[in-house]
Amino acid sequence: MLRNVALKSLRDIRRGFLWWSLGLIGFVSLIVSVYPTVHSNPGLNKLAQDYPEALQAFIAFGGAVDYSSAAGYLGIELFSLMVPLLLLVAAIGTGAGAIAGEEERGTLELLLANPVSRTRVVLEKAVALGLELAGLGLVLWLALWVGSVATGMDISVGHLAAATLSAVLLALAYGAIAILLGAATGRRALAIGVTAAAGVAAYLVNGLAPLVHALKVPQKLSPFYHYAAGDPLRHGISAGHLSVLLAVAVAALALAPVFFARRDLST
Amino acid sequence: MAEVVRAEQLTKNYGQNRGIAGVDFTVEAGEVFGFLGPNGAGKTTTIRLLLDLIRPTSGMLSVFGLDSRRESVAIRRRLGYLPGDLRLYERMTGDELLRFFGHLRGVSDSSRAQELAARLDLDLDRRIKELSRGNRQKVGLVQAFMHDPDLLVLDEPTSGLDPLVQETFYELVAEVTTRGGTVFLSSHVLSEVQHVADRVGLIREGRLELVDTVDNLRGRAFTTVEATFAEPPAPDAFAGLAGVRLLDRHGDVIRFGLEGEIDPLLKALARFHVKALDVHEADLEDVFLARYRGEEPDAA
Numbered sequence: 422m423l424r425n426v427a428l429k430s431l432r433d434i435r436r437g438f439l440w441w442s443l444g445l446i447g448f449v450s451l452i453v454s455v456y457p458t459v460h461s462n463p464g465l466n467k468l469a470q471d472y473p474e475a476l477q478a479f480i481a482f483g484g485a486v487d488y489s490s491a492a493g494y495l496g497i498e499l500f501s502l503m504v505p506l507l508l509l510v511a512a513i514g515t516g517a518g519a520i521a522g523e524e525e526r527g528t529l530e531l532l533l534a535n536p537v538s539r540t541r542v543v544l545e546k547a548v549a550l551g552l553e554l555a556g557l558g559l560v561l562w563l564a565l566w567v568g569s570v571a572t573g574m575d576i577s578v579g580h581l582a583a584a585t586l587s588a589v590l591l592a593l594a595y596g597a598i599a600i601l602l603g604a605a606t607g608r609r610a611l612a613i614g615v616t617a618a619a620g621v622a623a624y625l626v627n628g629l630a631p632l633v634h635a636l637k638v639p640q641k642l643s644p645f646y647h648y649a650a651g652d653p654l655r656h657g658i659s660a661g662h663l664s665v666l667l668a669v670a671v672a673a674l675a676l677a678p679v680f681f682a683r684r685d686l687s688t
Numbered sequence: 689m690a691e692v693v694r695a696e697q698l699t700k701n702y703g704q705n706r707g708i709a710g711v712d713f714t715v716e717a718g719e720v721f722g723f724l725g726p727n728g729a730g731k732t733t734t735i736r737l738l739l740d741l742i743r744p745t746s747g748m749l750s751v752f753g754l755d756s757r758r759e760s761v762a763i764r765r766r767l768g769y770l771p772g773d774l775r776l777y778e779r780m781t782g783d784e785l786l787r788f789f790g791h792l793r794g795v796s797d798s799s800r801a802q803e804l805a806a807r808l809d810l811d812l813d814r815r816i817k818e819l820s821r822g823n824r825q826k827v828g829l830v831q832a833f834m835h836d837p838d839l840l841v842l843d844e845p846t847s848g849l850d851p852l853v854q855e856t857f858y859e860l861v862a863e864v865t866t867r868g869g870t871v872f873l874s875s876h877v878l879s880e881v882q883h884v885a886d887r888v889g890l891i892r893e894g895r896l897e898l899v900d901t902v903d904n905l906r907g908r909a910f911t912t913v914e915a916t917f918a919e920p921p922a923p924d925a926f927a928g929l930a931g932v933r934l935l936d937r938h939g940d941v942i943r944f945g946l947e948g949e950i951d952p953l954l955k956a957l958a959r960f961h962v963k964a965l966d967v968h969e970a971d972l973e974d975v976f977l978a979r980y981r982g983e984e985p986d987a988a
Contacts, residue, residue, distance in 0.1 A: 423784060425791065426792070528776065528777055531769070531775065531831070533741060536761050536793060538761050685741070685742035685743060686741040
């Protein structure tokens with residue numbers, strides 16, 4: 422695990438990864454275990470469908486609000502908010518720590534005394550972020566799979582994987598933005614704050630767009646729109662929407678070394 | 689001798705009163721160059737420019753004939769660095785940290801690192817966060833020396849080291865130059881630089897005020913001789929002696945300044961009843977103190 426910067430960075434977050442995994446497993450178990458009760462109670466579905474349109478837009482994931490199907494239930498309870506929230510928190514934390522965190526702790530000075538370019542350090546840190554999120558995605562997917570089988574959910578493993586992949590790519594996009602801001606400024610708190618604020622704004626734009634006509638166009642710029650719009654729990658992978666998320670991540674990671682290479686390291 | 693480092697009109701502006709301005713110097717292969725100055729004078733700024741951690745505002749800086757900015761990775765391959773403000777990965781053990789940096793340098797054999805750690809009496813199995821300041825500094829020294837670099841850049845290397853370990857450090861520095869390596873060493877402690885350096889550069893308020901060999905600087909300073917007489921000699925008893933100046937006299941104690949050999953003075957003293965004689969070899973401190981007081985304005 423000490424062969425290169427990417428593996429060493431993964432090693433640094435191994436404890437955190439364990440806790441995030443346990444948290445995800447626990448949360449998924451809780452939600453999935455309630456499904457049989459909800460499923461057998463048609464009144465709840467009726468109640469949800471009577472919610473104001475504004476609320477429905479926020480609680481649904483991709484398609485319509487529907488407590489009666491496994492896809493609808495998991496969308497509302499997990500994928501509309503909690504799963505992306507958890508993965509984004511993990512991704513932004515890792516991303517902001519990648520350059521800015523090491524810089525503030527002062528360890529970047531000695532790391533960069535080695536014959537590694539700044540570009541390579543940024544990209545290896547990005548690889549570590551990608552592997553971390555892939556690992557969390559795998560844990561999430563396995564927990565959903567086991568849970569869905571245990572509670573007899575009528576949903577395919579492939580669709581669970583598609584939704585998970587969507588969430589992982591959304592988190593990767595924001596993690597990459599956090600890397601970019603951290604690499605450009607060297608300030609971890611700034612990278613976390615600005616990225617998180619951008620995430621909240623994008624979430625609100627996407628959620629409010631069905632009600633506010635003026636947001637119809639900006640909605641298409643929101644990563645949260647592309648995260649959910651393909652309705653992956655019902656329809657599987659939507660390559661078009663996912664490639665937008667991937668493009669955001671790639672663009673941020675392409676810019677990060679450019680800004681990082683130009684500036685002085687802070688003491 | 690080949691140039692290892694060359695700085696021409698090197699300038700780095702930060703805000704007000706910081707950074708360096710118009711610094712010119714070269715470091716030759718095989719020498720120990722002592723970079724001396726009070727804290728905040730610009731030593732660390734110059735060193736961080738060498739490592740490409742910060743970028744010059746203007747001027748030229750090359751290491752091994754390579755551009756300090758564009759070819760920094762190639763430079764760092766042949767360079768070992770000990771920062772003045774050493775920050776290590778707290779959760780790693782010394783061994784893990786050294787293996788990690790070894791891999792980044794393409795060196796998987798850790799025997800040299802182990803050997804250095806043993807000489808410095810450093811336990812590599814403990815986590816960095818459990819180490820004292822002195823032991824952290826040893827980890828810093830090992831990672832700087834372990835790949836036998838052509839150039840060592842050491843910022844205040846002996847801070848936190850006890851005197852015994854300092855001696856080991858001086859041995860390590862001597863071994864580097866013996867095998868043809870070069871050492872660039874900063875310090876605010878004169879006696880330390882004087883101990884190891886072949887040449888010294890004095891930086892103050894961002895300007896390099898003086899660069900000279902330690903031998904020359906020593907030669908530039910007077911040796912002072914203090915003689916205590918049984919009876920005060922006549923006022924003109926020591927007039928006209930070559931290279932001897934009478935600095936001051938208090939009753940039967942006279943202080944002389946010597947520019948050359950001590951022999952003429954000794955012969956002259958032999959005519960009197962001398963109760964005590966104290967010869968004080970000049971050290972760099974005297975030169976620099978004289979310079980700071982402006983007593984030797986043409987020294988550079």
